Amino acid sequence: MTRKMKIYSHDNLSLHRPLPYFSYGKMHEPLEIPERMTELLKAPKALGLEVTTAKEIGMAPILAVHDFGYVDFLKHGYNEWRAVEEDLGPQVQTGIFVPYDNPGLGIMAKAAKYQADDSAPISEHSWTSIYWSAQTALNAADALLSDDSGASDIQLCFSRPPGHHARRSAAGGFCYLNNAAIIAEYLRQKYSRVAIIDTDMHHGQGIQEIFYARSDVLYTSVHGDPVNFYPAVSGHTFERGTGAGEGYNVNFPMPHGTDEAGFFDYIDQSIESVKLFDADVIVHVLGFDVYKDDPEARCQVSTEGFKILAQKMRALDKPVIVLVEGGYYRPKLNENLQAFLSGLIE
Numbered sequence: 591m592t593r594k595m596k597i598y599s600h601d602n603l604s605l606h607r608p609l610p611y612f613s614y615g616k617m618h619e620p621l622e623i624p625e626r627m628t629e630l631l632k633a634p635k636a637l638g639l640e641v642t643t644a645k646e647i648g649m650a651p652i653l654a655v656h657d658f659g660y661v662d663f664l665k666h667g668y669n670e671w672r673a674v675e676e677d678l679g680p681q682v683q684t685g686i687f688v689p690y691d692n693p694g695l696g697i698m699a700k701a702a703k704y705q706a707d708d709s710a711p712i713s714e715h716s717w718t719s720i721y722w723s724a725q726t727a728l729n730a731a732d733a734l735l736s737d738d739s740g741a742s743d744i745q746l747c748f749s750r751p752p753g754h755h756a757r758r759s760a761a762g763g764f765c766y767l768n769n770a771a772i773i774a775e776y777l778r779q780k781y782s783r784v785a786i787i788d789t790d791m792h793h794g795q796g797i798q799e800i801f802y803a804r805s806d807v808l809y810t811s812v813h814g815d816p817v818n819f820y821p822a823v824s825g826h827t828f829e830r831g832t833g834a835g836e837g838y839n840v841n842f843p844m845p846h847g848t849d850e851a852g853f854f855d856y857i858d859q860s861i862e863s864v865k866l867f868d869a870d871v872i873v874h875v876l877g878f879d880v881y882k883d884d885p886e887a888r889c890q891v892s893t894e895g896f897k898i899l900a901q902k903m904r905a906l907d908k909p910v911i912v913l914v915e916g917g918y919y920r921p922k923l924n925e926n927l928q929a930f931l932s933g934l935i936e
């Protein structure tokens with residue numbers, strides 16, 4: 591198979607800017623900030639690779655995965671928040687987290703239901719970035735659906751804000767719309783078997799939740815042991831799926847401090863599950879937060895490691911859509927993405 595590559599992005603991905611927030615008993619400077627995009631976009635430029643501006647695919651693929659009320663909250667929540675005659679701050683963020691249903695009377699009640707933690711606030715331009723992050727990812731899926739002769743079989747999408755922690759009806763962990771799940775569902779129009787392989791430092795509990803009872807979408811994730819590590823509540827090996835989906839959810843939690851060889855041992859096992867599944871198409875959730883100096887890292891992946899990771903994805907010899915999601919050590923985002931891209935094209 592020839593391996594042509596296409597890269598998608600959109601200027602709107604840089605609009606969302608969260609403010610400092612309180613969690614784990616202390617204040618945090620936000621990690622998931624627009625400057626990440628500035629660094630990441632340097633990589634294709636340095637390698638002379640063209641970046642295509644994403645076109646709009648629309649809302650339908652988003653609503654195929656997420657609850658209507660939740661998407662409505664993401665889109666209109668900020669304006670509702672600003673309309674409240676209280677001294678509220680510049681972003682939707684209540685510190686009230688009540689996951690069970692409530693009557694939704696008022697923006698605070700909606701926020702209590704639809705935000706799972708304090709790391710996913712909604713400010714003036716958040717929705718524009720959230721929406722276009724999903725649209726950018728959808729461009730790669732749409733190309734595979736609409737053009738089976740000229741389509742690139744390796745595609746990489748900038749996906750900011752990221753998505754893998756977003757649940758069907760809850761934002762959290764810097765994530766709002768679950769880009770990987772949205773495109774996996776969209777790809778099902780053409781492909782019978784879609785595999786999502788997640789190599790971000792954190793378990794993508796949103797993807798797991800959305801496909802937990804399904805056997806047509808495999809979810810396999812290599813991530814830091816979730817015991818006292820985000821998302822804290824999921825990512826264990828014993829979470830294997832349910833009903834028809836039993837066995838189609840394959841988690842590889844790594845002990846904290848795992849070295850690079852250990853990381854790739856888990857990656858190889860995760861890839862084995864994709865091969866066993868015999869996927870028609872692969873969605874790769876790529877996180878640069880496994881990089882050894884990343885503030886979120888609990889393992890020791892080097893810059894060279896991202897090239898090896900890309901080579902492993904390429905070697906699967908299937909159409910691959912890579913979503914660039916986590917990764918917070920800005921001084922190395924450019925270099926690490928260059929390493930990954932070079933592994934895809936060489």
Ligand SMILES: [Zn+2]
Binds near residue numbers: 791877879
């Ligand atoms: Zn992460």
